[in-house]
Amino acid sequence: MENFTFHNPVRILFGRGQIAAIAREIPAEARILLVTGGGSIKANGVYDQVQQALAGRSVREFWGVEPNPRYETLMRAVEIVRSEGIDFLLAVGGGSVLDGTKFIAAAARFEGDDPWDILARKAPVTSAVPLGAVLTLPATGSEMNTNAVVTRWETRDKLYFSSTQVFPRFSVLDPETTLSLPPRQIGNGIADAFTHVCEQYLTYPAGAPLQDRFAESILQTLIEVGPKTYADPGDYEARASFVWAATMALNGLIGAGVPQDWATHMVGHELTALHDIDHGRTLAIVLPSMLSVRRASKRVKLLQYAERVWGITAGSDDERIDAAIEKTRAFFESVGVPTRLSAYGVDATTIPVVVERLTARGMVALGESGDVDPATVEKVLVTSL
Amino acid sequence: MENFTFHNPVRILFGRGQIAAIAREIPAEARILLVTGGGSIKANGVYDQVQQALAGRSVREFWGVEPNPRYETLMRAVEIVRSEGIDFLLAVGGGSVLDGTKFIAAAARFEGDDPWDILARKAPVTSAVPLGAVLTLPATGSEMNTNAVVTRWETRDKLYFSSTQVFPRFSVLDPETTLSLPPRQIGNGIADAFTHVCEQYLTYPAGAPLQDRFAESILQTLIEVGPKTYADPGDYEARASFVWAATMALNGLIGAGVPQDWATHMVGHELTALHDIDHGRTLAIVLPSMLSVRRASKRVKLLQYAERVWGITAGSDDERIDAAIEKTRAFFESVGVPTRLSAYGVDATTIPVVVERLTARGMVALGESGDVDPATVEKVLVTSL
Numbered sequence: 095m096e097n098f099t100f101h102n103p104v105r106i107l108f109g110r111g112q113i114a115a116i117a118r119e120i121p122a123e124a125r126i127l128l129v130t131g132g133g134s135i136k137a138n139g140v141y142d143q144v145q146q147a148l149a150g151r152s153v154r155e156f157w158g159v160e161p162n163p164r165y166e167t168l169m170r171a172v173e174i175v176r177s178e179g180i181d182f183l184l185a186v187g188g189g190s191v192l193d194g195t196k197f198i199a200a201a202a203r204f205e206g207d208d209p210w211d212i213l214a215r216k217a218p219v220t221s222a223v224p225l226g227a228v229l230t231l232p233a234t235g236s237e238m239n240t241n242a243v244v245t246r247w248e249t250r251d252k253l254y255f256s257s258t259q260v261f262p263r264f265s266v267l268d269p270e271t272t273l274s275l276p277p278r279q280i281g282n283g284i285a286d287a288f289t290h291v292c293e294q295y296l297t298y299p300a301g302a303p304l305q306d307r308f309a310e311s312i313l314q315t316l317i318e319v320g321p322k323t324y325a326d327p328g329d330y331e332a333r334a335s336f337v338w339a340a341t342m343a344l345n346g347l348i349g350a351g352v353p354q355d356w357a358t359h360m361v362g363h364e365l366t367a368l369h370d371i372d373h374g375r376t377l378a379i380v381l382p383s384m385l386s387v388r389r390a391s392k393r394v395k396l397l398q399y400a401e402r403v404w405g406i407t408a409g410s411d412d413e414r415i416d417a418a419i420e421k422t423r424a425f426f427e428s429v430g431v432p433t434r435l436s437a438y439g440v441d442a443t444t445i446p447v448v449v450e451r452l453t454a455r456g457m458v459a460l461g462e463s464g465d466v467d468p469a470t471v472e473k474v475l476v477t478s479l
Numbered sequence: 480m481e482n483f484t485f486h487n488p489v490r491i492l493f494g495r496g497q498i499a500a501i502a503r504e505i506p507a508e509a510r511i512l513l514v515t516g517g518g519s520i521k522a523n524g525v526y527d528q529v530q531q532a533l534a535g536r537s538v539r540e541f542w543g544v545e546p547n548p549r550y551e552t553l554m555r556a557v558e559i560v561r562s563e564g565i566d567f568l569l570a571v572g573g574g575s576v577l578d579g580t581k582f583i584a585a586a587a588r589f590e591g592d593d594p595w596d597i598l599a600r601k602a603p604v605t606s607a608v609p610l611g612a613v614l615t616l617p618a619t620g621s622e623m624n625t626n627a628v629v630t631r632w633e634t635r636d637k638l639y640f641s642s643t644q645v646f647p648r649f650s651v652l653d654p655e656t657t658l659s660l661p662p663r664q665i666g667n668g669i670a671d672a673f674t675h676v677c678e679q680y681l682t683y684p685a686g687a688p689l690q691d692r693f694a695e696s697i698l699q700t701l702i703e704v705g706p707k708t709y710a711d712p713g714d715y716e717a718r719a720s721f722v723w724a725a726t727m728a729l730n731g732l733i734g735a736g737v738p739q740d741w742a743t744h745m746v747g748h749e750l751t752a753l754h755d756i757d758h759g760r761t762l763a764i765v766l767p768s769m770l771s772v773r774r775a776s777k778r779v780k781l782l783q784y785a786e787r788v789w790g791i792t793a794g795s796d797d798e799r800i801d802a803a804i805e806k807t808r809a810f811f812e813s814v815g816v817p818t819r820l821s822a823y824g825v826d827a828t829t830i831p832v833v834v835e836r837l838t839a840r841g842m843v844a845l846g847e848s849g850d851v852d853p854a855t856v857e858k859v860l861v862t863s864l
Contacts, residue, residue, distance in 0.1 A: 095493075095494070095716060095719045095720065095723070096494070097493060097494025097495060097496075097497065098491075098493050098494060099490065099491065099492055099493070100490070100491040100493065101488070101489075101490040101491065102487070102488075103486070103487075103488035104486075105484065105485070105486040106483075106484065106485040106486065106735075107484055108480075108482060108483050108484070108485065108735070108736065109480070109481070109482025109483060109736070110482060111482075112482065301716035301719065301720070302720065303699075303700050303703055303704065303720050304696060304697065304700040304720055304723055304724050304727065307695075307696030307697075307699055307700060308693060308696050310692075310696070311689060311692030311693050311695070311696050312689065312692075314688075314692055315688050315689040315692060318688055319688065331480065331686035334480045334686070334736075335480065335686070335687065335688050335689055338480070338689055338736070339689050342689065347732075350491075350493070351493065351494070351719075351723070
């Protein structure tokens with residue numbers, strides 16, 4: 095096992111009716127900016143619950159954070175934070191709202207010239223406005239980690255940053271608030287959470303059997319409850335387990351002390367930026383091909399995955415690996431997420447563009463061993479057509 | 480799944496050489512009290528590493544915290560904290576030192592008349608001296624939770640308290656510092672960690688498949704690496720996985736949103752208090768009998784345990800449960816932990832004494848369903864003879 099530091103101070107308030115608890119989590123005198131998306135929280139009753147919990151408090155609202163939150167939009171919120179002396183941010187929405195709020199929190203206190211540097215140059219974030227979250231869409235894990243992904247629309251740059259300064263102080267996870275989500279978003283969330291686990295698990299053996307088993311536990315749970323919660327939004331128990339699994343998939347737990355990959359995410363981000371394909375869907379396109387193309391360096395873990403997660407024990411090494419990848423693909427498709435570029439109307443002409451963009455970003459040695467070069471990315475995308 | 484709050488802000492510094500990191504974790508101006516046991520940290524080099532890390536700092540030392548730390552001893556440390564203006568406690572040792580340090584932290588700031596009330600009357604702990612830990616014995620999970628168990632020697636009372644005020648700020652887990660431990664303590668630690676999981680897992684189904692699988696992951700890991708690390712202290716990788724598994728067994732993760740038992744612990748504490756049997760050993764005595772006697776109410780989870788953890792699929796329900804309990808017993812014995820009272824020279828005369836003591840404490844309705852009454856405890860202990 096590699097040395098590691100594990101520290102995750104986010105307070106999780108999980109279950110029915112927990113939105114009411116935010117009243118005691120946010121300092122009484124705070125000047126709050128409620129950050130949210132396009133209005134779904136009015137339809138599903140979350141907005142009313144938040145208003146009730148914060149009755150009598152100083153709450154300003156910022157609406158309109160997009161899926162794949164845009165730098166241009168977020169900078170308007172930064173102006174409000176600065177000009178109105180906001181000292182607490184409350185994200186109410188899905189991963190995009192959370193990620194956007196983390197960026198607002200960091201950018202509002204950024205002391206450099208241009209907050210874009212937080213993303214483009216990984217300028218250090220030494221301070222941030224405190225933030226909390228009410229999560230309404232299980233998928234990204236942003237509710238219990240330090241990561242955020244932001245898109246600059248004018249240049250189609252989709253970039254991430256990470257800082258312990260933007261850990262949410264608390265996150266409310268009430269599965270009931272997610273029951274009205276369209277199935278498409280549930281399918282996307284399942285693909286997203288599943289891939290988060292694979293990025294930390296399907297690398298090479300590192301003497302970490304507990305992290306392996308935790309990762310397999312999340313995958314098995316997603317396989318068990320994913321199709322159920324996709325098909326039946328009325329099943330609270332299945333939804334609750336999906337929500338908790340998605341949080342656990344990217345909160346540092348399974349990644350502690352082990353190598354990590356993330357090449358699938360880097361390629362996926364380019365597909366979203368270029369073709370506006372939902373994040374979870376890009377991962378479902380890239381992951382099966384990524385595993386297939388890189389089967390040599392991932393062999394031991396792929397065979398373990400085949401056996402422990404899918405119960406595949408018959409056939410040669412390659413046959414078991416192929417069967418496991420096929421199962422993975424079929425699982426994504428079973429929750430309504432197509433796994434081929436062609437299903438999204440994207441053809442081979444995009445491949446050199448993606449390769450060129452990654453190269454321009456210096457992303458020419460991705461993956462847990464730094465061996466995912468432009469030629470490998472090309473092969474992966476050809477396999478994904 | 481039940482509603483829950485999960486919050487664990489302990490910073491874990493895991494791996495070789497991590498003791499050096501405490502220098503930056505403890506405020507520079509702190510007046511530190513180093514709390515430790517009987518001298519093993521001088522033999523294994525840990526004391527030197529701590530001294531080196533804290534060179535030039537204000538460090539007072541308190542030696543002599545016993546296994547099953549005694550109230551009388553700890554109160555002497557409380558006097559030092561108060562009289563010398565100590566404002567940071569550094570526990571260096573195993574679970575007993577950690578538990579003792581938590582009590583010192585709470586007692587030194589206790590505003591009531593008698594700090595014993597923290598244990599005996601569950602008097603609320605509203606403040607505590609900040610503390611950190613260097614763990615040298617994997618077992619109790621105290622390094623990443625809010626619990627502490629303290630014994631009042633004069634009355635043989637072994638009682639616990641729990642407060643978020645005594646979360647360690649950080650805990651260093653360097654597996655190398657545990658390699659010199661005698662095998663007996665490793666066996667005890669394995670039994671302790673294994674039982675911690677069972678107390679949270681072997682109850683009744685609660686719609687929490689991920690927590691179940693996480694629990695099974697820890698058990699499987701203990702089964703895999705336990706006998707290895709018991710037999711070969713030179714195997715760093717096995718020891719590292721055991722250390723991490725023991726921490727995960729009792730840090731709130733697997734207990735979030737599910738019912739919990741803890742009857743085995745309550746009975747075990749009496750056996751330690753009466754007969755000075757090591758904590759982990761008392762659990763190994765009680766757990767198999769507890770599972771056997773309460774098989775009706777635990778049936779579904781016991782069958783799941785039999786299949787998923789031990790691979791037992793043949794036979795009637797009772798046969799599979801018996802086989803799983805027998806495997807559990809054999810596992811404890813395989814790491815040098817006897818599972819019968821007779822092996823410790825204790826006979827049936829102790830049974831009414833234990834029952835009477837639990838009754839006097841009001842512990843007459845233990846377990847996840849409150850159905851462990853004095854008659855059940857008696858049956859369990861008869862089965863443990």
